[in-house]
Amino acid sequence: MSFRKPSVLPGFGLTFGFTTFFLSAIVLLPLAALVLAAASMHWSEFVAVVSSPRALGSYRLSFGASALAATINMVFGFIIAWTLVRYEFPGRKLLDALIDMPFALPTAVSGIALTTVFARHGWIGRYLEPLGIEVAYTWLGVTLALTLISMPFAVRTLQPALLEVQRDLEDAAETLGAGRFYAFRRIILPTVLPALLTGFTLSFARAVGEYGSVIFIAGNLPMKTEITPLLIVIHLEQFDYRGAAALGVVMLAMSFLGLLTINLLQAWNRRRQVQAAH
């Protein structure tokens, strides 16, 4: 009885039962199989797989490029969100709608399209080549693909936060003689800081697991341009299920860490808002 509060509405048993059954069958049971497969390994075997030089090289690229992409998205996400919230200009609505495109566009499509644009003879790649900048088939290309697919997370997290910035405070600061940069640092930045950090974490979490858009633009060379999800696929193709499961558990642990960080950030933000209201 204490499990749920009484209600006059019907259908709790049916919908709750169906939800938990379907969730267990499609999501939880298969994930448990992954954890069990890794748990059935010897500890030394597990450590050997997840700390092999090739695995370490793949973490370096996956986590490094994802962190770089998330940082780029914090900067450009702020600029784009600010532009969308504060300025009126022709094409603003179209720009706003386009931001969601990476959500809707299949990753294989963004992968081959980005590679074509940034390849040596591509529309943008041909101007970068004389400068000695090679994007396609290098870590730079990996970063670019990860930036594209995680960009909406940063913009869409920052937009509502920027709307909440109290412009009265900004005005007051300027009236009282504060410089633009000072007002930015003391009023805008503190208000949007939780959103910035949440946007960073969301972008990073999405980028670390990305596969489709990256494998086309990465050279996929072991130790150099091989991301961790690709290394998992290589293990699976060699029917090395335990090795794949071990790497999968490492990535799963990173995902949970990301989810935990996001939840903590949101709790922190709520506390701040409650304090601000008092």
Next chain:
Amino acid sequence: MAGELPGLPTLQGDAATRPGQNTWVAAIVRWLFITLSLAFVAALLIAPLATVFATALARGFEAYLVSFADPDTLAAIRLTLLTTAVVVPLNTVFGLAASWAIAKFEFRGKSVLITLIDLPLAISPVISGMVFVLLFGLHGWCGAWLQRHDLNIVFALPGIMLATMFVTFPYVARELIPLMQQLGNDEEEAAITLGAGGWMTFFRVTLPKIRWGLLYGVILCNARAMGEFGAVSVVSGHIRGLTDTMPLQIEILYNEYNFVGAFAVASLLTLLAGVTLVVKNLVERARAAQGA
């Protein structure tokens, strides 16, 4: 800035009273921010999108159409449509059930349940596919049993459907749960108190209120189901003409340097993404008009 908004007198007046709005520093910052935003989106989004159509049509419209006559490409389109036709209705029913249970009732562990439903969004698509290989693959938990009974799940249609279902699992529920929580229970409670049955209440009271959110959730789920690459790639086995979906067929054609063919299939998925965004904007407008 204010002068560009003749239709909005309040904003104009508001802007006029703001300090520092008309200085040249503000103008430069404004110009810089808009330019940087447009340049970023042009290089990372618009150029790739334009490339899709430019490459698909590089040899003319006829060559574009001919690439759809390829039997393997046709088989891939059929497989994608079939998978979507099974996965999207199932996930829609799940989304409706989950949002009814979560939004209409108060029970313990609700936030845990919501987190678990969102879990597939946080997981790499490669892992989403791998879990089914570990369960049903030849060397997986049920592999030997399945082989004895001559059942194929991995490298066959059921595996593709399961992986797609896993990846697109949260989409409808995520749209509906906050919407139904925001709308509240008053009207449903009134209907039940006045003697309407549970199903009648759902179809006559709840469904009309949530139809726009439901539509968007279904469209988004559909776009992700048709475009899923990583998870399906792991379970498909890449058997041409049999277990290749549209995104996998793009990869095969691209790796064979058949760029017109690869980008022709990609152009269909790009159009689908465009339609998804248009529906999203229409739904947002309809919701704003409805005031919900």
